[in-house]
Amino acid sequence: MNLSPSAQLQLTETGELRHFLSIDGLPKALLERIIDTANSFVVVGNQEVKKVPLLRGKTVVNLFFENSTRTRSTFELAAKRLSADVLNLDINTSATSKGESLLDTLRNLRAMHSDMFVVRHNQSGAPHFIAEQVTPNVAIINAGDGRHAHPTQAMLDMLTIHRHKASFDQLKVAIVGDILHSRVARDQVHALTTLGCQDVRLIGPNTLLPTAISNMGVSIHCDLDTGLEDVDVIIMLRLQTERMDSAFLPSASEYYQAYGLTRERLSKAKPDAIVMHPGPINRGIEIESEVADGAHSLILNQVGYGIAIRMAVMSMAMSGQMQQRQVMEAGQ
Amino acid sequence: MSMIMRQARVLDPQQQLDTIMDVHIADGKIQAMAADLHIADAQIIDAKGHILCPSFTDLLTYLRQPGNAQKGTIASETRAAASAGFSTLLASPDTQPASDSTAVLELVQDRAEQAGYCQILPVAALTQGLQSTHLSNMLGLNKAGAIAFSNAGYDFADNTVLVRCYEYAATYNLKIFVQARDAALSNGHMHDGILATQLGLNGIPVIAETLAIGRHLQIMQHTGVSCHFQQLSSAAGVAMVRQAKAQGLAISADVDLAHLCFTEQQIQGYASQYHVQPPLRHERDRQALLAGLADGTIDAIVSAHQPHEAAAKQAPFADTATGMAMYDIFIPLLLSLQDQADLSLMQLIAALGKQSAAIAGLEHMGLTIGAKANLCLIDPHKCWQLTAHSQQSHGANQCRNNSELKGRVVLTLRDGHITWQA
Incomplete structure (x- = not known):
C-alpha cells in the first residue's frame, strides 16, 4: 500500500488506527468504520447506564495547550463513557514561557505511564510531533492543532x-x-x-x-x-x-x-x-x-454526535495501539 | 612538505582545465603539473579517480560565535568547512552581538586563525546591531577587514535608512550583500502553496522575494552602490536578476545548495530539518535556480550553513529554528547535481571557487604553476555514512543522518597546509 507520511504515522502495519491526527490520507473504509462504530455509540448516551467497558483500566490525558471548554468536555465525557481514567491538564503556554520546552513537558507526562493523549495545541503539526518524536507508544488523538486539522x-x-x-x-x-x-x-x-x-x-x-x-x-x-x-x-x-x-x-x-x-x-x-x-x-x-x-x-445534534465520534475514535486508536505494542514486544 | 597528487582529474575553471595529470606541491605552492612527475622525497598521494580542484570560497555561512557556542564554534564549523573543501569563508554578521564593531571582527578572525582551518573574511553588519535604524561604522569596519556589508535577513521598515546605507556605502565603494526578503510577507514557515495549505502552516509567497529584489534594485540604481543578491529562492527572482544583468546593472547573485537540491515536498510530515529561510519552494523554482546557475544569471553557490543544537529543531514545525547544517553533506549533495539542467561539474566548481572568489574580491589563480596550493581532492565514488562519529559540524540539524552518502573530500589544502584529511 502506498501511504502518505501522515497515514503511515497514524496506522499500524495492518492498517488499524493507532493515532488520530488528521483525515489526510486515511482510507475510505476506515472513515466508514469510524462512522459505523460511532453510530453504535449514539445509543449509549440514551441508556440508563451510560458506560461501556472498552477502555477500563486505561489512562487518558487531556492535554490542552489551548483553552477549549467545549471540546475538552466532550472528550472527557467520551473517555468516561468508555470507562477510562481521565486526567485533565490545561497547560497554557505559561509552562513554555517559563522556559520549559514542549519536549520536556511531554517527557514528564510520559513518566506517568498514560495510554492516550488527547492533544490540542495552537501550532499546526504539534500532535504529529508528539506522536512521532515523543511518545510513540501512547495513542495521540488530535483535538485541534493550529490551522491544520481537527x-x-x-x-x-x-x-x-x-x-x-x-x-x-x-x-x-x-x-x-x-x-x-x-x-x-x-x-x-x-x-x-x-x-x-x-x-x-x-x-x-x-x-x-x-x-x-x-x-x-x-x-x-x-x-x-x-x-x-x-x-x-x-x-x-x-x-x-x-x-x-x-x-x-x-x-x-x-x-x-x-x-x-x-x-x-x-x-x-x-x-x-x-x-x-x-x-x-x-x-x-x-x-x-x-x-x-x-x-x-x-447544530445541537452535532454536539451529541461529537461524544459518539470521540468514543469511536478513542476505542479504535487504543485497540490499534495495543496491537502495535504487542507486535513490538513480541519482536524484542 | 613536498607531495605529488598522482593521476588526479585536474578540474580548474580558471584555466578551463580538465585533464588527468600529476601535480607537485611544495613550499605552499604548486610547483609542477605534468602527465608524469618524478620528484625525489615527495610524498605520493594516489589520486586516481579523484577530482583535484581549487578549494572553495563560501559567500554565506553562520559560524555562531560570538554568542551561540551551543550551536557551533568557529573552530568546529571552520573544521567542518575544511572537510567540505572550503578554505575561505565569508561569515554572516548575524552573531550575538552582531558584527558591527572591530572587536567582534577581530575576535572572529583571531579565532579562525587559531583554529587554522579556513581564512575568514567578515561580512560586517550594515546597520548597528542589525537593527535597521543606524548606520554601522562602515569605513572603520572595512579597515578592520570587512569585505562587504549585509543586514543579514533583517529588513528595513524605513526606506530612508536603506537609501542612506547604500549612499554611504557607495561613497567608499563598499559592496553590499543583500538577502532580499520582505519582512512582513516572510512571516510564515514554508513556501505558500498547496502543501502549506494542507499542513496548516503560514505560507511565504514568492512576492516576499520579488518585491524586495525590486526595491533593492531601484535603490541600488538610485545610489550607485553595487549589490550581491544572496540565496535566491524563486523562478521569478531569478528572472528579475537575469533581466537586471541584461540591463547592465553591476549585480551578482548566489543560491544556497539546499535550494538547488530540495523542494517544499521535503517538509511532508512536518520535517523540521527543512525549515529554512527563504523557504524551499516548488520544483519549478528549483529548476529555474539550476537553469540560472547554468546560464550564468546566478554566479555562486553558497552553503548557508546554519548549525543548531538538537533542541532547536525538536518542536512543532513553526516553533523550530530555521536553517540547515550543510558542511557534512555538502559534497554528496553537490555531486548529485551533476548533469541536472545541463550543469557540468566544471560549472559547479566554478560557482564555488572562481566566481565566488571574484565576488569576494579575492585573487584566484586556480591550478597553475606558482599559485598558492589552495586545493581540494574529492573522491566522487566514496560511499560513507554520516554518523555522530563521522560528523564534523557541531550542528545536530543535518538532513541526512545515518543515510548512505556518495562522494567525499579526501584532502583539503590551505596555502599548502593540510586542513582536512579523510
Whole structure:
C-alpha cells in the first residue's frame, strides 16, 4: 500500500488506527468504520447506564495547550463513557514561557505511564510531533492543532450528514466562511472527498481562502448566493472577530452582508438542506438567529454526535495501539 | 612538505582545465603539473579517480560565535568547512552581538586563525546591531577587514535608512550583500502553496522575494552602490536578476545548495530539518535556480550553513529554528547535481571557487604553476555514512543522518597546509 507520511504515522502495519491526527490520507473504509462504530455509540448516551467497558483500566490525558471548554468536555465525557481514567491538564503556554520546552513537558507526562493523549495545541503539526518524536507508544488523538486539522470535529460532521442525508456521492456540500484559519475545514474537505462526495464548494472572500486549495478536489466560490444553489448541506464556519484587526476583513457587518447565512439565502439551497456549524456560533455575524435555531439546523445534534465520534475514535486508536505494542514486544 | 597528487582529474575553471595529470606541491605552492612527475622525497598521494580542484570560497555561512557556542564554534564549523573543501569563508554578521564593531571582527578572525582551518573574511553588519535604524561604522569596519556589508535577513521598515546605507556605502565603494526578503510577507514557515495549505502552516509567497529584489534594485540604481543578491529562492527572482544583468546593472547573485537540491515536498510530515529561510519552494523554482546557475544569471553557490543544537529543531514545525547544517553533506549533495539542467561539474566548481572568489574580491589563480596550493581532492565514488562519529559540524540539524552518502573530500589544502584529511 502506498501511504502518505501522515497515514503511515497514524496506522499500524495492518492498517488499524493507532493515532488520530488528521483525515489526510486515511482510507475510505476506515472513515466508514469510524462512522459505523460511532453510530453504535449514539445509543449509549440514551441508556440508563451510560458506560461501556472498552477502555477500563486505561489512562487518558487531556492535554490542552489551548483553552477549549467545549471540546475538552466532550472528550472527557467520551473517555468516561468508555470507562477510562481521565486526567485533565490545561497547560497554557505559561509552562513554555517559563522556559520549559514542549519536549520536556511531554517527557514528564510520559513518566506517568498514560495510554492516550488527547492533544490540542495552537501550532499546526504539534500532535504529529508528539506522536512521532515523543511518545510513540501512547495513542495521540488530535483535538485541534493550529490551522491544520481537527479530525474528530470533521468526523462528527460526517456522522451528522450520514444520519440525516443520503449517501455521500449524491450530495452537494458548501463550506462557508473563514476557510484559511479553520482547522476543521481542511479535514472536512479530506473526509468529504474520501467518502465520495463529488461536489464540495468552499465559499469565502479571497483573503480567507488558503493558497491553491482548489487542488484539494473542491470548487471555489466568492459569491454566497451562487455557491449555495441547490446544495444539500451547508457547513458554516466560525469567524474569529480578531480577523478584522489583522486586515483580513473590513468589518463584521460587511462580512454578514456578503457571507451571513440568512433565511433568504438558505432558500437558494435545496428545500431539505441541513445547516451545520462547529460552534460556538456568532449570531448576526456568520448566521442569522432564525436559521441557527430553525428547522434546517442540526447544530445541537452535532454536539451529541461529537461524544459518539470521540468514543469511536478513542476505542479504535487504543485497540490499534495495543496491537502495535504487542507486535513490538513480541519482536524484542 | 613536498607531495605529488598522482593521476588526479585536474578540474580548474580558471584555466578551463580538465585533464588527468600529476601535480607537485611544495613550499605552499604548486610547483609542477605534468602527465608524469618524478620528484625525489615527495610524498605520493594516489589520486586516481579523484577530482583535484581549487578549494572553495563560501559567500554565506553562520559560524555562531560570538554568542551561540551551543550551536557551533568557529573552530568546529571552520573544521567542518575544511572537510567540505572550503578554505575561505565569508561569515554572516548575524552573531550575538552582531558584527558591527572591530572587536567582534577581530575576535572572529583571531579565532579562525587559531583554529587554522579556513581564512575568514567578515561580512560586517550594515546597520548597528542589525537593527535597521543606524548606520554601522562602515569605513572603520572595512579597515578592520570587512569585505562587504549585509543586514543579514533583517529588513528595513524605513526606506530612508536603506537609501542612506547604500549612499554611504557607495561613497567608499563598499559592496553590499543583500538577502532580499520582505519582512512582513516572510512571516510564515514554508513556501505558500498547496502543501502549506494542507499542513496548516503560514505560507511565504514568492512576492516576499520579488518585491524586495525590486526595491533593492531601484535603490541600488538610485545610489550607485553595487549589490550581491544572496540565496535566491524563486523562478521569478531569478528572472528579475537575469533581466537586471541584461540591463547592465553591476549585480551578482548566489543560491544556497539546499535550494538547488530540495523542494517544499521535503517538509511532508512536518520535517523540521527543512525549515529554512527563504523557504524551499516548488520544483519549478528549483529548476529555474539550476537553469540560472547554468546560464550564468546566478554566479555562486553558497552553503548557508546554519548549525543548531538538537533542541532547536525538536518542536512543532513553526516553533523550530530555521536553517540547515550543510558542511557534512555538502559534497554528496553537490555531486548529485551533476548533469541536472545541463550543469557540468566544471560549472559547479566554478560557482564555488572562481566566481565566488571574484565576488569576494579575492585573487584566484586556480591550478597553475606558482599559485598558492589552495586545493581540494574529492573522491566522487566514496560511499560513507554520516554518523555522530563521522560528523564534523557541531550542528545536530543535518538532513541526512545515518543515510548512505556518495562522494567525499579526501584532502583539503590551505596555502599548502593540510586542513582536512579523510
